[in-house]
Amino acid sequence: xxxxxxxxxxxxxxxxxxxxxxxxxxxxxxxxxxxxxxxxxxxxxxxxxxxxxxxxxxxxxxxxxxxxxxxxxxxxxxx
Numbered sequence: 001x002x003x004x005x006x007x008x009x010x011x012x013x014x015x016x017x018x019x020x021x022x023x024x025x026x027x028x029x030x031x032x033x034x035x036x037x038x039x040x041x042x043x044x045x046x047x048x049x050x051x052x053x054x055x056x057x058x059x060x061x062x063x064x065x066x067x068x069x070x071x072x073x074x075x076x077x078x079x
Contacts, residue, residue: 003037004059007068012058014051022047037066 009019023030026046028038040059043052062069 002040002059002064003066004040004043004055005037005066006034008037008055008059008062011068012054014055022051 019033020030022028023033028046032038040056043056046052
């Protein structure tokens with residue numbers, strides 16, 4: 001299952017305050033986002049904007065890892 005994990009969003013520099021607002025505006029559980037991430041299809045259905053596409057691209061580049069991965073040439077933003 002392809003998911004964007006919370007660490008993907010944090011590694012991209014998205015702050016908790018804005019992510020909480022986004023969750024509230026889109027009916028997404030903040031706790032669930034933090035603990036389980038969000039499925040790609042659901043994320044893109046809720047928000048087809050640049051933030052969502054950037055998060056999906058980054059998650060894909062990290063191999064959909066649910067935990068942070070070391071930085072490499074291919075995924076410089078990973079932590």
